[in-house]
Amino acid sequence: MKKHIFTLLRGRTYHGIGLVFILLLWTLNVSAANWSIHYPRPINESDSRHDYPLTLLKLALSKTGVRYTLTPSERILLQGKAIRQLKENREINIVWVMTDIQREKELLPIRIPIHKGLIGWRVFLINQDLSAKFHNIREVRNLTPLTALQGAEWPDTKILQSNGFNVLTVSEFPEAFNRLELKQGDFFPRAVSEVLGELNALSLDDDIVLEPSLVMHYPAAMYFFVNRSNPTMARLIETGLRRALEDGSFDNIFVSHHREALLKVNVAERKVFHLENPLLPKETPLDDKALWFDPQIHTPQSAPNKE
Structure with missing residues (x-):
């Protein structure tokens, strides 16, 4: 025995x-290994929406000590096409998009919200000729009859529709601005984390302005996604992101990138409409407070600095 x-x-x-x-x-x-990472090429070189995710991705990779090359796809890939190509393991091997139940079934999410939830805080781009429509809005029911512009394949479209909004969809991102210019839609909800870069970088008509007093919020997360057959890359990136969270470098980049937008938008001074997000996967780490930033409570300087 x-x-x-x-x-x-x-x-x-x-x-x-x-x-x-x-x-x-x-x-x-x-x-x-020398990791070859291919991401969707943006619409044009002045599209600054890629700057922050790429900076954060480089930070995560640097925390793991791996060698890598980071290359855009040969052709422009808008969001819907990029997701399909990643699902089929063609052209690219990473995207960063807002999560929903379907996307998490088709792709492998790295469940660390790269914009710390700011993707769900939405202010409105409007045609200034229609600004009077927004002057006396006090409740969601005053807002829902107006026409919101959204991308046909965006989760936001179904989120707004499920909350009773009238939504006009467009097939390509630039078309939304054209519709706004032609007054074919009343407002184009844009994330706090995106709107300033779009106003600064895109050649928008002078009539398109930021509505000054309203914001809507629904819980949402933008993640890095990889193909489901590539869990090693997912673990690698998640390891780097968590190390960056622990040493404060994640928050340093978050604050430096978003400070100007948060100060300009000033969510704390706006009327907030809270909406439900029926597409949010149950695995979303809402209880981990270190992963989220609430612009009603926090200031742009309030993220911890551990370095």
Whole structure:
């Protein structure tokens, strides 16, 4: 009996050593590999919406010590096409988009919201000739009859429709601004994390302005996604992001990138309409407060700085 127990324990010891050895080999292989990461090419070189995700991705990769090359796709890939190409493992091997139940079934999410939830705080781009429509809005029911512009394949479209909004969809992102210019829609909800870059970088008509007093919010997260057959890359990026969260470098980049927009938009001074998001996966880490930023409570300077 004693010999049997000793043999069993020795087997467990060897098994444990084997697991450690396998993990060590995995770590060494990941570190030694030269990772070729291909992301969707933006509409044009002045499209600054890619700046922050790429900066954060580079930070995450740097925290793991891996060698990598980061390259845009040969052709422009708008969001819907990019998701389809990633699902089919063609042209690209990473995207950053807002999550929903369907996307998490088709792709592999890295559940760290890269904009810390700001993607769900939406202010309105409007045609200034129609600004009077927004002067006396006090409740959601005053807003829902107006026509909101959204992309046909965006989760936001279904979120707004489920909350009773009248939504006019467009097939391509630039078309929404054309519709706004032609007064074919009343407002184009844009994330706090996106709107300033669009106003500064895109060649918008002078009549398109930021509505000054309203904001709507629904819980939402933008993640990095990879193909479901690529869990190693997902673990690599998640490891880097978590290390960046722990040492404060994630928050430093978040604050430096978003400070100007948060100050300009000033959510705390706006009337907020809170909406439901029926597309939000149950796995969304809403209880992890370190992953989220509430612009009603926090100031742009309030993220921790540990460096």
